[in-house]
Amino acid sequence: MAGLLLSSSDSGRRANGYAILHLNLFRKEPLVAAIGDIVRFESVGMRYRLGVEVLHDISFSLAAGSFHFLTGPSGAGKSSLMRLMYLAHRPSCGSISVFGRDVSTVPRVELAALRRRIGVVFQDFRLLDHLTALDNVALPLRIAGAKEGQIRDHVAELLRWVGLEEQSDAKPTTLSGGEQQRVAIARAVISRPQILLADEPTGNVDGEIAIRLMYLLEELNKIGTTVVVATHNEALLERFSHPRIRIENGALIEHGHETAFDPDAATI
Amino acid sequence: MMRPPRDLPLSNDPASRYIPWTVGLLVFLATLSLAIGFFLSSAGENWRRSLSGTLTIQVPAGPDQQAFTGSVIDLLSTTPGIDAVRRITDDEVATMLEPWLGDEISTLDLPMPVLIDATVRRGHAIDIEALSTRLMAVAPGTVVDEHAVWLRRLTDLAVIAATVSLSVMVLVLLSAVMTVVFTTRTGLAIHSDIVEVLHLIGAKDSYIARQFQIHTLWLAGIGAACGSVLGGSAILLIEVYGARLSNGLLPDITLSGIQWGLLCLLPVAAVLLVVATVGITVKRVLGRMM
Ligand SMILES: Nc1ncnc2c1ncn2[C@@H]1O[C@H](COP(=O)(O)OP(=O)(O)O)[C@@H](O)[C@H]1O
Ligand SMILES: [Mg+2]
Numbered sequence: 001m002a003g004l005l006l007s008s009s010d011s012g013r014r015a016n017g018y019a020i021l022h023l024n025l026f027r028k029e030p031l032v033a034a035i036g037d038i039v040r041f042e043s044v045g046m047r048y049r050l051g052v053e054v055l056h057d058i059s060f061s062l063a064a065g066s067f068h069f070l071t072g073p074s075g076a077g078k079s080s081l082m083r084l085m086y087l088a089h090r091p092s093c094g095s096i097s098v099f100g101r102d103v104s105t106v107p108r109v110e111l112a113a114l115r116r117r118i119g120v121v122f123q124d125f126r127l128l129d130h131l132t133a134l135d136n137v138a139l140p141l142r143i144a145g146a147k148e149g150q151i152r153d154h155v156a157e158l159l160r161w162v163g164l165e166e167q168s169d170a171k172p173t174t175l176s177g178g179e180q181q182r183v184a185i186a187r188a189v190i191s192r193p194q195i196l197l198a199d200e201p202t203g204n205v206d207g208e209i210a211i212r213l214m215y216l217l218e219e220l221n222k223i224g225t226t227v228v229v230a231t232h233n234e235a236l237l238e239r240f241s242h243p244r245i246r247i248e249n250g251a252l253i254e255h256g257h258e259t260a261f262d263p264d265a266a267t268i
Numbered sequence: 269m270m271r272p273p274r275d276l277p278l279s280n281d282p283a284s285r286y287i288p289w290t291v292g293l294l295v296f297l298a299t300l301s302l303a304i305g306f307f308l309s310s311a312g313e314n315w316r317r318s319l320s321g322t323l324t325i326q327v328p329a330g331p332d333q334q335a336f337t338g339s340v341i342d343l344l345s346t347t348p349g350i351d352a353v354r355r356i357t358d359d360e361v362a363t364m365l366e367p368w369l370g371d372e373i374s375t376l377d378l379p380m381p382v383l384i385d386a387t388v389r390r391g392h393a394i395d396i397e398a399l400s401t402r403l404m405a406v407a408p409g410t411v412v413d414e415h416a417v418w419l420r421r422l423t424d425l426a427v428i429a430a431t432v433s434l435s436v437m438v439l440v441l442l443s444a445v446m447t448v449v450f451t452t453r454t455g456l457a458i459h460s461d462i463v464e465v466l467h468l469i470g471a472k473d474s475y476i477a478r479q480f481q482i483h484t485l486w487l488a489g490i491g492a493a494c495g496s497v498l499g500g501s502a503i504l505l506i507e508v509y510g511a512r513l514s515n516g517l518l519p520d521i522t523l524s525g526i527q528w529g530l531l532c533l534l535p536v537a538a539v540l541l542v543v544a545t546v547g548i549t550v551k552r553v554l555g556r557m558m
Pocket of ligand 1: 054075076077079081
C-alpha cells in the first residue's frame with residue numbers, strides 16, 4: 001500500500017531544525033515507475049462555475065522527478081493551476097493527464113486513488129482543528145485503510161522528522177505558523193506521494209522557516225518526488241535555482257525545462 | 269487499543285442534536301399507526317368472519333309474497349358461496365315474535381314477513397349490497413338482514429382505515445427521511461472545509477459518507493429504540509384497557525406474534541432507511557465535486 005513509508009528501524013539525523021530524512025524510507029519501490037511526463041496540460045482553460053475564464057490555453061508538462069517554481073503576480077492563477085493539478089477542479093477545456101492518465105476519463109473512485117499519489121501543502125495548511133497533530137498526519141493513512149498499529153509508528157517517525165515529536169498531541173490552533181506548516185508537510189508526504197504540490201508555502205511563515213522548508217522539499221525531490229512550489233516570493237526564487245513556470249493573467253508566459261530526473265542519483 | 273478519532277466533529281453540530289428526538293418521535297408515531305393498522309385489519313377480518321355464517325332475508329307481506337319467496341329462494345340457491353337456503357316456518361317466526369306480541373299471535377292474522385336463512389360457505393365473503401340489489405330486482409321490498417349490511421360496511425371501513433393508518437406510517441417514515449436529508453446537508457455545509465480536505469487527500473465518497481452514517485446510526489438508533497419502546501408500551505396499555513372496556517363488544521384488540529415482530533422490526537427498518545438516506549445524500553453532494 002502506498003501509505004507505508006517509514007520502517008521503524010529508519011531514523012532521522014537532526015540538522016537545521018529538521019531531521020535529515022533517511023533516504024531508505026523511500027526506497028521500497030521505485031518512486032518513478034516510468035520516466036516521462038508525470039503531469040501534462042494541453043490547451044487547458046479553467047473557470048470557477050459560470051465566471052470568467054481564469055486560466056487560458058495552458059500547455060506544459062512536468063518531467064517525473066523535476067522541481068519547479070510556479071510564479072506570477074498575486075491573482076495570476078497560480079492557486080487555480082495548483083487546484084487543477086491536485087484534481088480539485090475540472091478544466092473547462094483542454095485536457096490534463098496525471099501519471100499518464102487523462103483525468104477526464106478516469107472513473108470517480110480511481111480519481112481518489114490518484115489523489116493519494118499527490119501530496120498537497122495547502123496555502124492555509126487546512127489542518128483539521130479538532131484533531132491532534134498526530135491524527136492530522138495520520139489522516140491519509142486512515143483514509144487508505146492502513147492498520148492503526150502501523151499508523152502510530154509511521155506518524156510518530158514522521159513527526160520526529162519534522163521536529164514535532166513533542167507536539168504530537170497538540171491541536172493545530174495551539175501551534176505556531178511554522179509548526180502548523182510542518183504538520184501540513186508531514187501530512188502531505190506520509191502516504192509517499194509521487195507529486196508534491198506546495199501553494200505559497202512561505203506565505204504564512206517567516207524567511208528562516210521558508211528556507212528550511214525549501215531544503216526539506218529539495219530533499220524529497222532528491223529521492224524522486226516531483227515537486228511544484230507556487231510562490232511569488234522573490235527572495236526565495238533568487239536563492240533557489242529551479243526552473244520556473246510563470247503565469248500572468250491566467251496565461252502561461254514562461255516554462256523553463258530542466259533535464260529529466262535520473263533515478264540512479266536518488267538512491268544512496 | 270484506542271479507537272481513532274472521527275475525521276469530522278459531527279457531534280457538535282446543532283442540527284444533529286435533534287436527530288434522536290425527531291427519529292424517536294417519528295418511530296413512536298409510526299409504531300402506533302402500524303399497530304392501529306393491525307388492529308383495524310384484524311377487526312375487519314373478525315367482522316368478515318362473522319359475516320360468513322348465516323344471512324337472514326325478509327320478504328315483506330303482500331299479495332306477491334309467495335311468488336317472491338319462490339324467486340328469492342331460487343336466486344339464493346344459485347348464488348355462489350351460499351350452501352343452503354331454508355325458509356323459516358311460520359311457527360318459528362311466531363316463536364321469535366312471541367316475546368313482543370304474546371302467544372296469541374297466530375290468531376291475530378297479522379301480515380307476517382317470510383324469513384329465509386341462507387348459510388354462507390365458510391371463508392367466503394358475499395357481496396351483500398350486490399346480492400341485495402339482485403334480490404330487489406326479482407322481489408321488490410326484500411330486505412337483507414340489516415346487521416349483515418352494517419357489518420359489511422364496517423368491514424369496508426376497517427379496510428380503508430387500516431390502509432390510511434399504514435399510509436400514515438409510510439408518511440411518517442418519509443418525514444424522517446426528509447429530516448435526515450436536511451440534517452446531513454447542514455452537516456456537509458458546516459464541515460464543507462473538512463469534507464473538501466478529506467476529498468482532496470484521497471478519501472473515496474464512501475469513506476466520507478461512512479463518517480456521516482456512523483454518526484447518524486448512533487443518534488437515530490437511540491431515538492428509534494426509545495420511540496419503539498414507548499410505542500410498544502402504549503399499545504400494551506391499549507390492549508389491556510381496551511379488553512376491559514369493550515367487554516366483548518369489539519373484536520379482540522390484541523396483536524399476534526407476527527404483528528409484534530413486525531412492530532419490533534419497524535425501528536430497525538427506520539434506522540436502516542435513515543442511514544441509507546444519509547449515504548445517498550452525502551454521495552449526491554460529493555458528486556458535485558470533481
Ligand atoms: N473560488 C473562486 N471562485 C471564483 N473565482 C476565483 C476563485 N478562486 C480564485 N478565483 C479567481 O481566479 C483568479 C486567479 O486566482 P488564484 O488562482 O487564486 O491566483 P493566485 O494564486 O495566483 O493569486 C483571480 O482572479 C481570482 O479572483
Ligand atoms: Mg494563490
